[in-house]
Amino acid sequence: MSTSTPSQPQPQPRPITILYGSETGTSEDLANELGRMLERCRFQPTVLPMNALDASTLPEHKTVVFVVSTAGQGDLPANALVFWKYLLRKNLLKDWLSGTKVTSFGCGDSSYVNYNWAAKKVRARLRQLGAQELMVHAEGDDQDDGGVDSLFIEWAKVLCDKLLQLFPLPPGVEVMPEDATIPPKWTLQPASTDSTLHPAPAGVSTFDFSLRPNSITATITKNERVTPETHFQDVRLFELSLSKPTVYTPGDTVSVLPRNPTTAVDAFLTLQPHLAPYADSPLELKPTPYLIANYPPELRPLPLVEPGKFFTLRDLLTNILDITAIPRRSFFQFLADYAEDPMHKDRLLQFSNPQYTEDLWNYTLRPRRTLLETLEDFNAVKLPLDALVNPYFPVIKPRLFSVSSSPFGNELPPPGAKPATETPASDKLELLVAIVKYKTKLSRPRIGLCSNYLASLPPNTPLNIVISHPATQSFIPKDPTLPILAIAPGTGVAPIRALIWHRLHTNPSTKTTLIFGNRNRSSDFFFHSELEMLASKSLIKLYTIFSRDPKPLLPDGTADTTKPEVGYVQKLISGKAWRDVYDNLVNGGVFYLCGSSGAMPKGVREAVGKVVMGGGGGGISYEQAEKVVNGLGKGGRWVQETW
Known part of the structure; x- marks a missing residue:
């Protein structure tokens, strides 16, 4: 194993602040990767979510990098x-x-209008406030073959x-x-058993992994499969x-923090048998001499677990480290x-080289290969205990x-009831969840x-959740009297069902x-x-279509x-x-698109574009129609939630 050269003279602190806004973890991962690259250049990067920095102190930070994802309808x-x-x-x-x-650097998905x-x-906004740009702003696209990674690596190297x-x-000081190996900042050690201040109870954690800001406790009262047992998807x-x-x-949305199954934790310990005794x-976390020497206290990165709290390696593997993630x-x-x-080392370095993006794609994303399977393939890798608590290792999001x-x-x-003007509080809510389980080629x-963690929980199981509102x-709709038209295939119908019932109680006469x-x-x-009940009462207008049902034919073989x-x-x-799509366009209605990402959102936008081209007697080009559809998003009339 290679190491850095601690005998080199240490440069004066050269702090750089890296702030990220991350919804699913992509921007956070990229921000941490940039931090490691800058650390090799002997900078002292501090990587934080944007909310973790007191914004009023931003002028005190002389060099700041933002890595920002887009959430919702163009929100932070x-x-x-x-x-x-x-x-x-x-x-x-x-x-x-x-x-x-x-x-x-922006992380986005071009299947979204915004x-x-x-x-x-x-x-x-930074430019409005007088900030000087270090270098050109860049934007990565999830729809690219290599995702946002390929562009980010090039951009980050230029930045360094x-x-x-x-x-x-x-x-006398050189780039690593x-x-x-970048020296670890935190060391994971057996807890002190002779400490009178923090005695370590054997086998008992003192860290509550379930507590999160703004969380509440829920109890699962129903866990019901709604597709037949013979159906391909649960x-x-x-x-x-x-x-x-x-x-x-x-x-x-409801935010759920899952846990790794026991089988995955046991598999990791089997693949790394030298860690099994821990x-x-x-165990407890302590700062390393490298962290103390190179980072002033105010610049030290936060550890995964609060120092002074005791936990076991099994706790860490179950609740913190995402050992089934795609690396x-x-x-x-x-x-x-x-x-x-x-040979293993050379192959691993090849995968880490941006020149071999296609090889990495074929090894990881195409077969959805997990971290555990990677450790199985590269069984010559022996991870030290400290390696598990430093930011290379993915954490559960x-x-x-x-x-x-x-x-x-x-x-x-009830008949004759006045429309509600306020939303009541409720002690119940429902989620429609597709359980992801399949086999590769x-x-x-x-x-x-x-999804499988949720599926494993029987009724009466407590669950820590965070209920989040749309960001901005x-x-x-701002005007609740506007008509809406929702395109919601699959489980995308979940938020639309909630919206339908809300409108029936607050604006029952509005077209949906x-x-x-x-x-x-x-x-x-x-x-x-x-x-179908609501459609039969003309409370909503419902169109349905199914892709795998037999095609209806008349006896002569023509379509029925x-x-x-x-x-x-x-x-x-x-x-x-x-006609309903066109009416929604010309009457100022709001469009909703909910469901899976990928080809579907683009296909739907193109289909709406065809309606634009055919409306009003035609005469509108494809490019003009595309501008009309994109303009719906900018005007708040296109709400998209795809995943």
């Missing part, structure tokens, strides 16, 4: 909103940041070179070689009883440091699920960590149209009874147009539902 992620709201204060002077150099809006807004030009190393309806009545609204013994590029560089086999119920309940208001099983733009699609009417037409169509929602948009 929740862990950046407090910081962002401070930046929007009108009393901030135009030269407030004149002494601060900044640059930014592609990379959050990063664009941050950049524009630029910073070394601005802040050259003193004589790429094959050198979809569950969960009912949660909340510990206190809570106000939530359509578009809200599995159930109390990122930086993880292979990390593993190479501990590979005892030269909360998963978000759209609320599928309304606090008003799933029943019609090589017959390797794949499971979604959080409400899921409910739903276009729903899935595979089979008999297997995965979710909430079919209530949706009286029967439900077979295909995808795009077919309905430009077909049977054409």
